[in-house]
Amino acid sequence: MIFLVVPSVAASGFPREREQGNLDFLRGTWLTSGEILTGKFWGAVYSGLGVYSAALWTLPAIAVLEVASGPWENDRSFLGHPDRSLSGLMFSAVLVLTVSLIFAAALSTTVSTFARRSLSSLGLSFFLLLSLLVLWPMFLVLTGSDGSMEEVLGVTHPFVALGYAFFQSQEKVLGYLIAFFACYSVAISLLWGIAHESARITHERDE
Amino acid sequence: MRLLELELPLLKRELVGLLRTRKAFWIVLLVLVFSSVIPLLNWPSGRSGWQGGLRTLQVFASFFFAQLTTAIFLVPAFTAGAIAGERERDTYDSLYTTLLRPSSIVLSKAASATGFILLVLAFASPAAFVLFFLGGLQLESILKCYAVLTAALIESSIICLYHSMSSNRTAHAAMRGYFWVLFWNGGLTLLLQLCWGLAFVILGRQSILGSGHEIGMLLMVSSSPYVPIGFEIFAGGRTGGVSASLGVKPYTAYLAVSGLIALVHFLLLLRRARVPEIAKPRWLERRAARKAATAQTRPIRRSLLTRFLIRRGDLGTPILSNAVFQKEIKAEFFGTLRFRRITFWHPLLLFVSILTVALGSGGSPTWALAFITFTGRCP
Known part of the structure; x- marks a missing residue:
């Protein structure tokens, strides 16, 4: 749901300003292109906070019900510590949700700096997210015959990363989570850099 | 023709x-x-076979x-x-x-x-x-x-x-x-x-x-x-x-x-x-005119979080005081109470329904929930 709500709001960030004629006004102020971009990015993150907080409200309920239902099974423990299993699972879920929210916002904001029209920006954002969530795993399933495909998916796909937190053996979960976090941090930084450069170039070209 | x-x-x-x-x-x-x-x-291929x-x-x-x-x-x-x-x-x-x-x-x-x-x-x-x-x-x-x-x-x-x-x-x-x-x-x-x-x-x-x-x-x-x-x-x-x-x-x-x-x-x-x-x-035109008139006079209803962020921004908290961010949450539709309610209550209702199904299917709630989420069917 985060991947549906955030792009539909954030992808039209810059094109909407352009269509309404506000972008020139924004550039006429003392704000730098970086500050405009930062504002748009946090606005995008804020637009997905509703779904994010709904998920965060559900997690404690699951935790309470889980504790009430009996002892946590040893074969599903987290990092080999049966007493930390539930908190580990909750931590994994929160981490994947947070990274997904920030990534969706960064991707949509970056795409919106390129596009001139809201519709193109919206279409391209959804297409890129679709590529990541559907086409990329399909490509890996069709090409990968050895076990490396699962590892790549666990690091690059948020749903698989979340699934591993539930089903994977305890030794692997932390490794996958660290790799997932590192991979997405690099992707977000890269997107941020591209967006910044694109906004700067557009600003200079329009001047 | x-x-x-x-x-x-x-x-x-x-x-x-x-x-x-x-x-x-x-x-x-x-x-x-x-x-x-x-x-x-x-x-x-000859190497891998089919x-x-x-x-x-x-x-x-x-x-x-x-x-x-x-x-x-x-x-x-x-x-x-x-x-x-x-x-x-x-x-x-x-x-x-x-x-x-x-x-x-x-x-x-x-x-x-x-x-x-x-x-x-x-x-x-x-x-x-x-x-x-x-x-x-x-x-x-x-x-x-x-x-x-x-x-x-x-x-x-x-x-x-x-x-x-x-x-x-x-x-x-x-x-x-x-x-x-x-x-x-x-x-x-x-x-x-x-x-x-x-x-x-x-x-x-x-x-x-x-x-x-x-x-x-x-x-x-x-x-x-x-x-x-x-x-x-x-x-x-x-x-x-x-x-x-x-x-x-x-x-x-x-x-x-x-x-x-x-x-x-x-x-x-x-x-x-x-x-x-x-x-x-x-009657439809009259209703539209009435709605347009009240929309102009009625203040925008914002959620508690939005009001909090606006107040913190006015006080100069880093990131929140960014002028574009403040403009976004004050003027755009995703800062309104209606949008916040829709994007919070609907997913919450969905999550609670999934949780109820998971609980009803027996076993560990987390395991059942994960099974339903990733396979799309009850265990």
Whole structure:
């Protein structure tokens, strides 16, 4: 749901300003292109906070019900510590949700700096997210015959990363989570850099 | 003949205009590359050998699911601007001053958008027929999968066009289009499954078995194009009890249901197109005027979090004091109380329903929840 709500709001960030004629006004102020971009990015993150907080409200309920239902099974423990299993699972879920929210916002904001029209920006954002969530795993399933495909998916796909937190053996979960976090941090930084450069170039070209 | 004469000018203008864009060129190129890569990567080689029919079925399923998903996401991008875009450019009224009938305008718009996507699918079809030479699937099944794909596309195009007609801005039309296309192509099935699970938990197993069970199964099968394609590829179109007792195959049921949904939307679309925009009933105009007057005087209602962030921003908290961020949450629709309520309460309701089904299915709540989330069925 985060991947549906955030792009539909954030992808039209810059094109909407352009269509309404506000972008020139924004550039006429003392704000730098970086500050405009930062504002748009946090606005995008804020637009997905509703779904994010709904998920965060559900997690404690699951935790309470889980504790009430009996002892946590040893074969599903987290990092080999049966007493930390539930908190580990909750931590994994929160981490994947947070990274997904920030990534969706960064991707949509970056795409919106390129596009001139809201519709193109919206279409391209959804297409890129679709590529990541559907086409990329399909490509890996069709090409990968050895076990490396699962590892790549666990690091690059948020749903698989979340699934591993539930089903994977305890030794692997932390490794996958660290790799997932590192991979997405690099992707977000890269997107941020591209967006910044694109906004700067557009600003200079329009001047 | 008269219909063709009336439709052709606008259809030609729309289709030629679309095909000449750079966007259309890149989409065709990308789809072609992706479609060609699938058989190339999966073609049997002397070194690796071929693993048999099941592998071919997996490749077929991936091919059709990828095509269907891509097409579903492409449709709103092409159809959302069809009528809302005319309104934005102030050319919508001028279309009505021509000799074209409203039905011709709507038909041309629908045909051009659907025609382009069908053209893209036709370009990619050689890849599917190349895979046919690997065996494992009958030609009839491939054609049935294409029939389901085409029906899903036509249905999605008409749904998006209807929302384009009901929206004043392209971005709004696109958002509504994406939501409803996803709902009718998979969301409804998930919702039905959830209702099924809730009925199972609340009413008990006996109450949902029998003829109700089969009708429910048929509804689930016919409400998403993914299900009949999956059945056609992996089970040769058989659904066991459903087909045997009701005598309906999944792809036939899907074609009937999607045709019905498309027809209803098309009739609604025609109704809207025929009624001139200036001639609304008097009570409707009065209500709109009243709403517009109150909207101007009424202050924007913001959520508690939005008000907190605005206050912190005014006090100069880093990040929150960013002028653009402050403008976004103060002026844009996602800062309003209504948007916050929709994006919080609806997902929460959904999550709680899933949790209820998970609890009702027994075992560890987290395990059951994870099982339902990742497999889509009750453990």
